[in-house]
Amino acid sequence: MSADLRVVAVAASAWVGAAFGVVGNGRAFAGVVGSLAIAVFILRRRGWRSLASLLLIGVLVGGCLWVSSWSRIQANRTSVVHAVAAEQQLTRATVVITSDPVSVRDGTGAVTTSRGVRVMARLEVLTMASSQRQVRSPVMVFAPASWQDLIPGDVVQSLITWAPPRTPELAAVGSTTMAPTVVKSAPWIQRAAQTLRAGLRSACEGQSATTGAVLVPALVVGDTSTMPESLVDDLRLSGLAHLSAVSGANVAIVVGFVLLLAQLVRIRGRLLVIVGITTIAFFVILARPEPSVLRAAVMGTIALIAIVRGGMSRSLATLSAAVIVLLVIDPLLSVQLGFVLSVVATAGLIVVSPWFTQRLTRWMPLRVAQAISIAVGAQLVVSPVLAAISG
Structure with a gap:
């Protein structure tokens, strides 16, 4: 088995482990791990040590990701704010804004904040009666229009009433009618x-x-x-x-333009890649580090790394490594549709599109064949996923 396929196998193990941890099916995952452990033992006894080692690495990586995702969910469920939310208590809270405020729909079809805004935040301090607790939990806050000018990185205080969340990635959902008190402004960048x-x-x-x-x-x-x-x-x-979400196309346009300017001033080789990665980093800050933006940034970085490593021949291994890194950072991505589609589409561009290009060049120019192959390759691998989801 080639080195690229080994990395793909490890990435698949990481993905499965993270997904099992999110859905909380520990018994099923234990059964899978047990079966693979038996397979490792049998393979080693029969002399297939390389395959046994690969399975063992897969089991270890998958197990680590299961523990990571399960721990993340349990941390939310055992957080002090989760217990407070069960009783719908009112507390003074200090939160760090992590997303732009979004207007709550009012049914008029217009742009309005008449029903307030909702914003993602990280709860840092929870004050109840005479006690103060240090917390670090993801929450969502429904607030009045006075919160609409806050930006990610702002630290604010307010009186917030907490309620249980509907999704496991949140520790609680809060609501307030008070204007925020800004304790610390967001970083200059x-x-x-x-x-x-x-x-x-x-x-x-x-x-x-x-x-x-x-x-x-x-x-x-x-x-x-x-x-x-x-x-x-x-x-x-x-x-x-x-179209209203940042995708790989946004990253490609921005990075492509910057790299063109860099080439005009005779920047070449690895320095050109550094310029591209720096551009991606600034674009993430500009577009906000939300899941779709981070996915697009990672996929854009894959292409830049491929330049250094000699073209697209090692891109599948790079994609797999990127999947592992993203899952380590946020295991909850394993069950998000956007993440699944991004990875599958990128894999299609790497594996399927070149096959189509080779055959289409017999009847048409290379550039035209590549343009058609990119669309066909991505669509072919994404369609089964969409069909499975839509039923």
């Missing part, structure tokens, strides 16, 4: 990114929704704050909702 995002929104203000100007911030940096509810609904009904 986040404020600079906010200035750029605000400038893009300002350039599109005053335009009619029919001109498509309100789509520009969403298409460029995933900023949907100016999109009316009616437009969001239209995109979902037409199957184009993915």
Whole structure:
């Protein structure tokens, strides 16, 4: 078995382990691990030591990811705020904003914050009566419109009433009617990114929704704050909702433009790759480090690393390594549809598209064949996943 396939096998083991940890099916995972352990023993007895070693590594990596994801879920369930939420208590809380505030839908179809906003945050301090507890738990807060100008990195205090969450990745869901008290402003780089995002929104203000100007911030940096509810609904009904989320296309356009400028000033080789990776890092800050942005950034980094390693021949191993790294950072990605589609589509570009390109070049120019193969390769491998989900 080649080195690339070994890394793929380990990545698959990591994915399975993380997914079992999220769904909490410990008995099923223990059964899988036990079966693989028996297989390792039999293979070693029969002299297939390399395959046995690969299975053993897969079991160890999968087990570690299972422990990581299970621990993450249990940490949320055993958090002090989770217990407080069960009784729907009112407390003073200090939270760090981790996402841009999003308007709560009011059914009018317009852009409005009349029903307030919701924002993702990390709870840091919980004050109850005379006691103060240090906490580090992910939460969602429903708040009034006075929270809409907060940006990721801001540290705020407020009186918040907590309730149990509906999803395991959150420790609690809070609601407040009070304006936030900003304890500490976001880092300068986040404020600079906010200035750029605000400038893009300002350039599109005053335009009619029919001109498509309100789509520009969403298409460029995933900023949907100016999109009316009616437009969001239209995109979902037409199957184009993915356009308002940052994808690999956004990263490719930005990085491609910067690399072109770098080449014009005679930057070459590894330094060119460093420029590309730096550009991706700044783009993540600008577009916010949300799951779709991080996935796009990792997939873009794969292509840049492939340049250093001699083309796309080792990209499958690089993709597998990226999957392992992302799952180590956030095991909950293992059950998110966006992550599944991103990985599967990228694998299709690496494995399937070159096969189509070789055959299409017999009847058409190389560039045309490559353009068709990219679309076909990604669509072929993604379609079964979408069909399985939609039933």
